Amino acid sequence: MYVKLFEDNPNTRDILKIVDGLKAGGVIIYPTDTIYAIGCDIYNAKAVQRVCALKHIKPEKANFSMICSDLSNIAAYAKVNNEVFKVMKRNLPGPFTFILPATSKLPNILMNRRKTIGIRIPDNYIVRAIVEELGNPLLTTSVKDDDDIMEYMTDPELIYEKYEKLVDCVIDGGYGQNVASTVVDCSGDQLEIIRQGIGELA
Numbered sequence: 001m002y003v004k005l006f007e008d009n010p011n012t013r014d015i016l017k018i019v020d021g022l023k024a025g026g027v028i029i030y031p032t033d034t035i036y037a038i039g040c041d042i043y044n045a046k047a048v049q050r051v052c053a054l055k056h057i058k059p060e061k062a063n064f065s066m067i068c069s070d071l072s073n074i075a076a077y078a079k080v081n082n083e084v085f086k087v088m089k090r091n092l093p094g095p096f097t098f099i100l101p102a103t104s105k106l107p108n109i110l111m112n113r114r115k116t117i118g119i120r121i122p123d124n125y126i127v128r129a130i131v132e133e134l135g136n137p138l139l140t141t142s143v144k145d146d147d148d149i150m151e152y153m154t155d156p157e158l159i160y161e162k163y164e165k166l167v168d169c170v171i172d173g174g175y176g177q178n179v180a181s182t183v184v185d186c187s188g189d190q191l192e193i194i195r196q197g198i199g200e201l202a
Helices: 012-023 045-055 082-091 125-134 156-163
Strands: 002-004 028-030 037-039 065-067 096-101 116-120 138-142 169-172 182-185 192-195
Touching: 002 012, 012 028, 012 125, 012 169, 028 125, 028 156, 037 045, 045 138, 065 125, 082 096, 125 138, 156 169
Parallel strands: 002 169, 028 169, 065 116, 096 182
Antiparallel strands: 028 037, 037 138, 065 138, 096 116, 182 192
């Protein structure tokens, strides 16, 4: 399925159809405020395994992040102290991934050896509307390009050509960026930027 959505006013009927697919174990490709991403419902183990297969990685070795619709329910999935929460509040929604200690509510298949999880709240209403309707976070991992020149795929039509038989839905939200999010590790005593991406931390 190929769906064209407009960020300022995504079609509600299409959002509901996409969410129904996710609840049934579907895997989707969608726009964020940085690059295009592959994702699924974090609570559907078979869908998570499908994403792992697409990325050619074993689930136990994956370092996936997840997308939340806002900050209101992050404490259910990650441990956040007051200082980190203030930093997140200043910078989200935005092009950042915050790595936080995970709570026991996180599905085992997403738990890595460090017991951490990356949290994203993109400044893109399409994906946030999907997550809000789904009712829980969306697993997220980047759509890489095999081309040496461009690290990430940016054209949704070309993404569809490559992935139409591998995923259940590709959402066209316009051209994506070719720069990923800034990754901020908040799991230690000090905040540490471990990948400088498009976001400048405030």
